[in-house]
Amino acid sequence: MKHINLSVEEGTVTAFVGPSGSGKTTLLRTLNLLQLPSTGSIKVADKTVDAPHISKGDIKALRKYSAMVFQQFNLFKNMTVQQNVAAPLILNGLATRQAAKQQALEILDSVGLSDVVDQYPITLSGGQQQRVSIARAIAVKPKVILLDEPTSALDPELVESVLNTIADLAKQHITMVLVTHEMQFAKQIAQNAVFIENGEIVDQGPATQLLSGQDNGRISSFVNSLSHNS
Template sequence: MIKVTDLKKSFNRTEVLKGINFEVNDGEVVVIIGPSGSGKSTMLRCLNFLERPDSGLIQIGDQTVDASTAKRSDINRLRLQTSMVFQHYNLFKNKTALQNVAHALIVSKKMKKSDAFEKSRALLKEVGLSDKEDNYPVALSGGQQQRVGIARALAVSPYAILFDEPTSSLDPEWVGEVLRVIARIAEERKTMVIVTHEMEFAREIADRVVFMADGFVVEEGTPEEIFDHPKNERTKKFLQSYRNSSARREAALQATEQFVSPEAP
C-alpha cells in the first residue's frame, strides 16, 4: 500500500501542496490528473524525497516516514520501495541502453555484471528494444529512450513505479508506443502512480483517478465516476476545458488536412 497523509510542501512562501491525502492499494494503478500548476509532479517527487516535503506521513510498502523528522537512513529505505520514470528520460548519455538498465542492478543491488546484463536484456526485450541494446541515447528516438527508462525502472523490482508525465516530452508519433508499454505493465498488476495529461489513456488504464487542483486532492473515484459523473464543480470545469481544447485541436487538424489535400472540383 501507498498511503499519504497531510502532505505539505512550500517553495519559499508559495504553498504548493496544502495537505494531500490519498491511498494506493497493492497492484492498483492510480492516475493523477489536474491542471498545470496543481502540484501533481511535486507530489509525486515528494513520495521518494526527490523533493523533501515540509510535513506529512508517507507509507510505501512496509516503510513509513514522517517527513518533518526523516533521517537520511529513513529516506533511503523509503526510496528502495519505488522506481521513477521521468519526463525527460534522465538516461546516462555515456552508457548504452543495456548499460543504462543494468547500472542500478550493478551499483545498488550488487549484482554480477553477467547476471545484470542478462536481466537487462530480458527487460529491453519486454519493452520492444532487443535490437537497440548497444545504442547510446543520442541514437535513440524519444520514445525509445523513454522505454529504456521504463526498463530501468522495472529492473530493480520496486514495490511501486512512479511515472511523472512520461509522454509530455515526446513527439506525438512516439506517444502511443510508450503508453502501450505502460499498459502492458499495468496488466501485470504492478502498483503504479501515474501523473499524466493523457485523459483517454487515464480512462483506459486507471483503477482509480485522483483529480488535483490548487494544491489539494479535490475528487477521486473510478474512471467512470470522474470522467462521466464528476461531482465537484472544479473537476467538471477542468474536464470541460479539456474537451473543448481537444475539439479545437481536432477541428484545426481537419482544416489543415482540407487545406493540404483539397477535394477535386
C-alpha cells in the same frame, strides 16, 4: 501541498490529474522524497517516514521500494541502452554485473527494444528513450513505479508506443502512480484517479467515474478543456 490524505492499493494504477501548476508533480516527487514534506507521514510497503524528521537513511530505505520515470528520460548518455538498464541493478547490489546484463536484455525484449540494446540514447527516438527509462525502472522490481507525465516531452506520433508499454505493465498488476494529461488513457488503465488543484486534492475515486466529470462541475470543465485542445 496541504491536507493530503491518500492511499494507493498494491497492484493498481492511480492517475494524478489536474491543471498545470496544481501540485501533481510535487505530490508525486514527495512519495519518494525527492521533495521533502514538512508535516505528515509517508508509507511505502513496510517503511514509514515521519516529517519533518526524515534522515538520509529514511530516504534511502523508502526509495528502495520505488522507481521514478521522468518527463525528460534522464538516461546516462555515455552508456548503451543495455548498460542503462543494468546500472541500477549493479549500483544497488541487486545482481552481479553479468547477471544484471542478462536481466537488462530480458527486460528490454519485453518492452520491444531488443534491437537497440547496443545503441546509445542519442541515437534513439524520444519514444524509445522513454521506454528505456521505463525498462530501467522495472529492472529493480520496485513496489511502486512513479511516472511524471511520461509522454509530455514526446512528439504526438511517439506517444502511443510509450502508452502501450505502460498499459502492458498495468496488465501485470505493477503498482503505478501516474501524472498525466492523457485523460482517455487514464480512464482505460487506472483503477483510481485523484484530481488536484491549488495544492489540494479536490476529489478522488474510480477513474472512469471521476474522469467522466459527471459528479463534479470543476472536473467536467477541466476534462472538456483538454478534449477541445486535443
